[in-house]
Structure formats: C-alpha cells, structure tokens
Amino acid sequence: MSKKPLILGIETSCDETAASLITENEQGRPIILSNIISSQVEVHKEFGGVVPELAARSHIEKIDWIVQKAIDESGKKIDEIDAVASTAGPGLIVCLSVGLSFGKAFATSLDKPFIAVNHLEGHALSPKLNSNLNYPYLFLLISGGHSQFLNVQSFGKYKRLGTTIDDALGEAFDKTAKLLGVEFPGGPQIEILAEKGDPNKYDLPKPILYKGGCNLSFAGLKTAVLKVIKNIKTDQERFDLAASFQKTIEEILYKKTKVAFMEFEKINELKEKIFVVAGGVAANKNIRSMLINLCEENKYKSIFPSIELCGDNAAMIAIVGLEKYKLNQFSNLDHPAKPRWSLDEDAIFLKGAGLKF
Ligand code: KG4
Ligand code: ZN
Numbered sequence: 133m134s135k136k137p138l139i140l141g142i143e144t145s146c147d148e149t150a151a152s153l154i155t156e157n158e159q160g161r162p163i164i165l166s167n168i169i170s171s172q173v174e175v176h177k178e179f180g181g182v183v184p185e186l187a188a189r190s191h192i193e194k195i196d197w198i199v200q201k202a203i204d205e206s207g208k209k210i211d212e213i214d215a216v217a218s219t220a221g222p223g224l225i226v227c228l229s230v231g232l233s234f235g236k237a238f239a240t241s242l243d244k245p246f247i248a249v250n251h252l253e254g255h256a257l258s259p260k261l262n263s264n265l266n267y268p269y270l271f272l273l274i275s276g277g278h279s280q281f282l283n284v285q286s287f288g289k290y291k292r293l294g295t296t297i298d299d300a301l302g303e304a305f306d307k308t309a310k311l312l313g314v315e316f317p318g319g320p321q322i323e324i325l326a327e328k329g330d331p332n333k334y335d336l337p338k339p340i341l342y343k344g345g346c347n348l349s350f351a352g353l354k355t356a357v358l359k360v361i362k363n364i365k366t367d368q369e370r371f372d373l374a375a376s377f378q379k380t381i382e383e384i385l386y387k388k389t390k391v392a393f394m395e396f397e398k399i400n401e402l403k404e405k406i407f408v409v410a411g412g413v414a415a416n417k418n419i420r421s422m423l424i425n426l427c428e429e430n431k432y433k434s435i436f437p438s439i440e441l442c443g444d445n446a447a448m449i450a451i452v453g454l455e456k457y458k459l460n461q462f463s464n465l466d467h468p469a470k471p472r473w474s475l476d477e478d479a480i481f482l483k484g485a486g487l488k489f
Contacts, residue, residue, distance in 0.1 A: 137214045137457050138165075140238070141450025142199065144191040144231030145223025145251045146276070147172040147182045150446035151195075151202035153213070154261075154454060162261050162454065165206035167440075167447045168198050173317065180316050181306070188226035195234050202446070213242060215462070217453025220248035221470030222277070228469035236465050247453045248463040252475045254448035255410040256284060257455070258437040261447055265435060266404065270396040272389065274419075275411030275444075276302035276317070281346045281392040282475060283399060284408070287455050292479040293395045294346030294388065301381065301413050304350035308357050308377050312370055322374045323416050329368070329375030334360055336380040338387075346392040353380060382422045389423065393430055405432040415442040 136155045143150040152167040172190050176182050203210055218235030221228055232248070239246035256271050270293075271282040279302075280295040299307070302319055309318020312325065336356045339349035360373055389407075397405070407427050413419060414436055427434035441447060456462070 137454060138208055138212050139450045139453040139457060140199070140202070140213050140216045140235075141249075141446040141448075141453055142195075142216070142218040142231040142235045143251070143254070143444055143446040143449045144195065144227050144234075145219045145221070146227060146444060147176060147187050147190075148444040149191050149194045149198050149231075150444065150449075151199045152446035152450045153202055153206035153208060154447055154450040156454065161264075162451055164261060164447050165208065166202045166204075167445060168202045168205065169445050170194050170198055177316055180310055182224070184224045184226050187224060188230055191227055191230040195230060199234070199238070211242065213244060215239065215245045215247055215453060215457045216242070217247040217249050217449050217456070219251045219254065219449050220463075220467055221250065221473035223251055223471065225469050225471045228471070232467070232469050236467075240465065245457070245462040246465060246467075247456050247461070248467040249449045249452045249456075250473055250475060251444075251449070252278060252473075253290075253452050256282065256290070256408070256475065257287075257451050258410045258441050258445075258448040259408050259435045260451055261441055262438050263435050265408070266406065268400050268402070269406035269408050269435075270392060270432075272385075272392070272407070272409045272423075273411045274301045274385075274409065274413035276300060276306065276319075278411065279348050279350075281388075281395075283396055287459075290475040291399075292474070292476040293392055294344075294348065295479070296348040296350060297340070297344070298349050298351035299354065301348070301350060302411070304354055304381070305413065307354050308374075311354075311357055311361050312374060319413060319416065322378060323418070325371050325374035326378040326418070327375075329371030329373070331375040331379035333369075333372035334376035336360075336376055338380060338384050341384060341387055346388045346395060348384065348388055350381075350384075353377070378416070378418055382419055385419065386422060386426055389426055390430070393432065405430070406435060407432045408435045410437050410442060412443040415439050
C-alpha cells in the first residue's frame, strides 16, 4: 500500500481561523482527519460586521493552537505531513497574511512544499469532501463576499458565466438582517425569522431579473427593505419581511440558475448535467430545497457540501492543496497575499463598474 499524501490546510481569509488535515483512501476518495474552525462572531458582534484589524489580531492569537489541535485530532504526527496549503486570497489582506505567513514558515520548518490556495477554488471543490464529483460542472458560489456562476471545466479551469454587479448574496442577507435589528452574522438569523413569517406579505424588487444573462444584483433589494422597515411596527411584520426577503432571493436564484443552465449547456458536450452549490448561503434550507427541485425539473444532479462545509473552513483549502500536490503544483515562498483574486483570470471585474446590458 503506497503512502497517501497528508495535507495540512490553513484558512484565515476573513473571520474564521481554521486548520484541517486531510488524506485520501486507496480509491482516491478524500478523508477529513480533522477540521477545526474557530469563529470570531463574538469579536465582531458589537460592530455589526467584520473589523479587519480585530480579525487579524484574533487570527494571530489563535493560529498556533488551532493548527496544533488539527494535528492532535488527526491522530497523525507532525513529521508525517507532506505539504502545507494556505489561503492566499481573495480576502482581507491583514487576515490573509497571518495564515499565509504561518503556512510558509510551517512548511519551511518541516522541509515540505508550500501551496498557495485560492479561497474560491476551495469553495468550488468543497463538495468533493463528501461526494463523488465529475467534471465539468456548473458551480454557484453564494457566500459573504462572492456570488457567481462558474463553468468548472476541470481542476484549475474555470470560466465565469455571471457574477453580482453590486452586493454579494451573503452581504445582502447580513445588511437586511442589520436593518431588521438582528445580530451579526445575519444570514442564519433571517432564516429563523422567516420561518414565522408570510413570504407573500411584501412585494420586493428583483433587479435585472430579465436582463444581464446570469449576472446578479441585490443592492436594490436592500434599499426596498429599508423603505418597508420604516413602516413596520410589530414582530409579526418583521417575520413577514424576513420571509418575503428570503422568498425574493429564491425567485431571483431560480430564474438566474435557469439562465446559467442554458449557458452551461451551450459551452459543454454533457453526458451528465451537474450543478454544485457552495458558500455560506448554501446552508440556507429553503434556498437549498428550491435549487434541488429546480435541478430535478431540469434533470440536473445537484451537489452541495455538507452544512458544516458550506461556510469557510480549512478542509476545503486542504482538498485544493491535495489536488495540487498530486500535480506537483507547488508555490514559491514569495507568493503574495491577493485581496482580489479571480478564479477566472480573464473575467472582467464587474462590481461597481457600471455594467451596461
Ligand atoms: O462562505 P462564508 O462562510 O464566508 C465567505 O467566504 O464569505 O459565507 C458567509 C455568509 C454570511 O454572509 C452569512 O450571513 C451567510 O453566509 N449565511 C447564510 C446562512 N448561513 C450563513 N445566509 C443565509 N442563510 C443561512 N442559513
Ligand atoms: Zn468563503
């Protein structure tokens, strides 16, 4: 039996300090040996959003013991690690720098290769950690910083089909939650409030629904919520607004995903139609079940990471590290932290660019 690679993944791009050890079995299926995530929600709560300086400080305080805990829980010894993979972007530069520097130093001290990982590639590959995943697939990333449809041709080959032209979806959830007076991070809280509300009570706008291909826009929705909120008096009305907001998002994603299906089918010869959804918002149960139904209607196989792997974690960074390790794709120790780093290097930067359709 040949020795299977043992990869340490490190993630510090935003407000989660995370480390994970993964390997694979004889059939090449990944195995998560440990997956430690320390959230900073308590640190940022009183500010209603992530404060970069505080986030970086918290990463610095925790990174040593998080990595140590990941090694201890894996049942492996430190000198069995074959490579160290750290997120190098996109994200908050002060936060990225912590995990990146730590990873480089750790790899050097072990005399093992270092691998710089794109955080978005981690989300794109995260379902591989618990499902069989064949290429090509259509990928929808819905997180706090990104909302985009990508054609994933094969490992390392990504073409962006559509993206948000203003706010990311998680950002829209968080901003709406703030308006509704719920604590940061608001996404999961909106989901709870929405369960008690009438989704048909408020008619909210669906920006660029019938134009712009599968590009997305959520900023107008937040402005509409702000207007409604001024006239809200009861808790029931807050629940109704949360439910109406969530239903509007579902309707936007339903329509835009159908457009993305068509674009995906146009550029690929498909034996099997696969739709992968990941990122923090993919944990939302209503959005998940709407997308699963949409896939059934359109004969797509839907693949989601498990709920705990939807949000930021280091196992998804380690799986990219594992794939790169097998291809000998190592990084130099001067690899920079990249606050902006598109998966599709040819894609134009749309956010705030005044895109015309
Ligand atoms: O992927 P993620 O952990 O971090 C980024 O890479 O951005 O995503 C975090 C985002 C936050 O905006 C959070 O509010 C949102 O995902 N989120 C949710 C839910 N759980 C997390 N949004 C809606 N419903 C949820 N259940
Ligand atoms: Zn993320």
